[in-house]
Amino acid sequence: MSTQSSRLAARFMVAPSVVLLLIWMVVPLAMTLYYSFRLYRLLSPDRTGWVGFNNYLWFINSPDFWLALFNTLALVGGVLIITVVLGMLIALLIDQPVKGQGILRILVIAPFFVMPPVAASIWENLFMHPQNGLFAAVARGFGAEPILFLENYPMLSVIGIVSWEWLPFTTLILLTALQSLSSEQLEAAEMDGASALSRFRYIILPHATRAITVVILIQTIFLLGIFGEIFTTTQGGPGSASTTLPYMIFKQAIAAKDIGRAAAGGIIAVILANIVAYFLMRSIGKHLDA
Amino acid sequence: MARAVTPRRKLITTIAAWTVALIIFFPVLWMILTSFKTEASAVANPPEFFSADWTLENYAEVWARSDYPRFFWNSVVISVGSTLLGLLVAVPSAWAMAFVPGKKTKDLLMWMLSTKMMPAVAVMIPLYLLFQRLGLIDTKTGLVFALMLMNLPIIIWMLYTYFKEIPGEILEASRMDGASLWGEIVHVLTPMALPGIASTMLLNIILAWNEAFWTIVLTTTKAAPLSAFIASFSAPQGLFYAKLSAASAMAIMPILILGWFSQKQLVRGLTFGAVK
Numbered sequence: 001m002s003t004q005s006s007r008l009a010a011r012f013m014v015a016p017s018v019v020l021l022l023i024w025m026v027v028p029l030a031m032t033l034y035y036s037f038r039l040y041r042l043l044s045p046d047r048t049g050w051v052g053f054n055n056y057l058w059f060i061n062s063p064d065f066w067l068a069l070f071n072t073l074a075l076v077g078g079v080l081i082i083t084v085v086l087g088m089l090i091a092l093l094i095d096q097p098v099k100g101q102g103i104l105r106i107l108v109i110a111p112f113f114v115m116p117p118v119a120a121s122i123w124e125n126l127f128m129h130p131q132n133g134l135f136a137a138v139a140r141g142f143g144a145e146p147i148l149f150l151e152n153y154p155m156l157s158v159i160g161i162v163s164w165e166w167l168p169f170t171t172l173i174l175l176t177a178l179q180s181l182s183s184e185q186l187e188a189a190e191m192d193g194a195s196a197l198s199r200f201r202y203i204i205l206p207h208a209t210r211a212i213t214v215v216i217l218i219q220t221i222f223l224l225g226i227f228g229e230i231f232t233t234t235q236g237g238p239g240s241a242s243t244t245l246p247y248m249i250f251k252q253a254i255a256a257k258d259i260g261r262a263a264a265g266g267i268i269a270v271i272l273a274n275i276v277a278y279f280l281m282r283s284i285g286k287h288l289d290a
Numbered sequence: 291m292a293r294a295v296t297p298r299r300k301l302i303t304t305i306a307a308w309t310v311a312l313i314i315f316f317p318v319l320w321m322i323l324t325s326f327k328t329e330a331s332a333v334a335n336p337p338e339f340f341s342a343d344w345t346l347e348n349y350a351e352v353w354a355r356s357d358y359p360r361f362f363w364n365s366v367v368i369s370v371g372s373t374l375l376g377l378l379v380a381v382p383s384a385w386a387m388a389f390v391p392g393k394k395t396k397d398l399l400m401w402m403l404s405t406k407m408m409p410a411v412a413v414m415i416p417l418y419l420l421f422q423r424l425g426l427i428d429t430k431t432g433l434v435f436a437l438m439l440m441n442l443p444i445i446i447w448m449l450y451t452y453f454k455e456i457p458g459e460i461l462e463a464s465r466m467d468g469a470s471l472w473g474e475i476v477h478v479l480t481p482m483a484l485p486g487i488a489s490t491m492l493l494n495i496i497l498a499w500n501e502a503f504w505t506i507v508l509t510t511t512k513a514a515p516l517s518a519f520i521a522s523f524s525a526p527q528g529l530f531y532a533k534l535s536a537a538s539a540m541a542i543m544p545i546l547i548l549g550w551f552s553q554k555q556l557v558r559g560l561t562f563g564a565v566k
Contacts (some may be wrong), residue, residue: 009471010386017383017446018398024439025405031416090310096303104307106550107315109557113549114318115500117521118538122321125531132333132531134320141336167314172557217403225409228502232521246411259415266412273407281400 029270035263042257055264059252064240068248069272071155075244076223076276078159079166080216086163087170087215088208092200094171095178105172112168120232123161124150154234154242161229166222170215177211178204220280224273245269318546325349325535332531348536356519358540365515365544367430368505369498372437373491376445379438381487384449385479389461399450402443410440410503421508430513433505437498445494452486453479489555492548496556499545516541 039051059065094104111119127133128149136146149157181204189199227246230236236243236251243251249269253262312319324332328343352358387395417436418427426432456479464478502517509518520541523534549556 006390006471007392010390010392013382013386014398016379017402017442020379020439021402021405021442024442025408027420028413028416029408031419032413035415090314093303093307093310096307097300098304098307099300100304100308104311105553107311109549109553110315110318110546113496113500113546114542115517115520115545116502117517118321118542119317121520121534121538122317125534126320126324127317132335134337137335137337164314164317172553176557221403221406224407225411225503227411228506228521246409249409249411250414253411253415262415266409266414269409269412273409274404277404277407281404 032263032266032270035259036267038260038263040259040263042259051260055260056268058261059264059268062248064243064248067240068243068245071242072224072244072246072272074155075159075162075226076220079163079223080219082159082163083166083170083219084212084215087167087174090167090171091174091178092204094175105175108171109168111165114165116165116228117232119165120161120229123157123164124233128157150234151238154238158226158230158233158242161233162223162226165229166219169219173211173215174208177208181207217280220276224276245272318542321535322539324531325539327532329530329532332535348532349540352533352537352540356523356537358519361514361516361519362544364430364513365499365517368433368437368513368515369495371430371434372441372498373445373494375434376438376442376494377449377487377491380442380445380449384446384453385475387446388450388453388456389458399447402446406440406443414507418507427508428510428513432508433513433515436504436508437501440501440504441494441497444497445490448490448493449483449486452490453483455486456482485555489552492552493556496545496549 036055037050037052038055039047039049041047090108094101094108098104114122125133127135130136130146130148130151133146135149139146147153185203186199189203194202225246226244227250230242230244230247231250234242236247240248245265246269249262249265252258252265256262323339325348326344326346327338328345328347331338331343387399421427421432421436424432426435460478460482461474464474469478499515500517502521505515505518506521509515514522520538523537
């Protein structure tokens, strides 16, 4: 039972985090909002002024915008589908009585500890490189032409790399969920003649719902901002083929040095993230009692 | 779900599980193998698995040519510093939300998590300008603050879910015995919460160590950690696969080892208490 005084104390204890996060969020956001209505190019610093919604209009009318939007959603959706489906299959496999489960977990979790620039450079150079990559060597071994992964399938390659980085997270969380499932229930179902598929559908899947919810929530948060993997491998190209919304903003700010337009893109990205967050919280938030 | 199975079935699942695990681990293994090959052997066609010329040359060269100890030290200071500072702010907040929850606590937690959904690129320019104004560009202090704030929502969430599992009755009992709020935190809560705090700390050190956006944007040379070092290394080094692999291995090894030792606690913490 909380008393009046402990409630007051609690407020004081929560306050620093709330104030810090507010500052961390509101100050840069307000500045971005301000720049998004300004003419602000680093190459012509003398010309400044208010430009209304021009930066936004430029951003939305840019031919890259819809592609970037599509790529962003494809990246988030693609990685989620791949990691959840594969993660579930691998978790089901490792959950079986196998020899050396401890070492298996250690092998499977390794990619999660590899920093994004290293992960991207391993895949780009050691595997996908058209001359020296291992994939090219395998292709040559079969007498086939090496596949130009990053040139011809840039977005799929990025989705593949990011999926590899996140697969351990999904697998181990789903594995933890599976291990808490009582074996009696499954055995009873098996004796009653339930097939493996229906045991999965009616017992395992409902049990893992909360775990899947957590996986989707956490991954979406990180996937919306994916940057390093694209920066290291394709630089958003060829052309704009693998440009996502964050990368398009980055290009406006760093390559084109147009802060106003980059800021407008930033605000659009924040709005998009909020829309995604809203639907996410609404559709799966109920599975999480905080 | 341990069930009695036939030895035959166990053999098949064991082979299948090991195959899958080795495929997932293979890119890391291949990078480590490459780091011990000569440059010629690293790009040999067909690829050399066991017949390669093994050497330690690459590590010696990366060590000699780059300032690895400095990058390493920067990574340690930034990841440990931002985590400790984050805990200092987060422990009281998470404690209060777990034990004195109000009607708005759940919304507040969701709001905190939602701040992480803001794409970093979107606020890159303002933050860069702010950091410049405050003289924090390319300083460890600046990065400690930036990464602390970036990971604060995760720290609070994890601590909250750990604290939530501590039975409230124990606190009430100690309150009956006349313990002050401070005494309660020091003598009752802290010992029970220590495992949770430890795994929160580990996860955040890993997240901060691997952070590769703000570290690249906000540093140039002095304060650059290993993630920025690797990003700069891969650019001019071109096709020097063996040296690139050696540098990569040196960048990820400390955290890989730390992660392997603590993986059980990590996974539990990462589920935010939703998976028991």
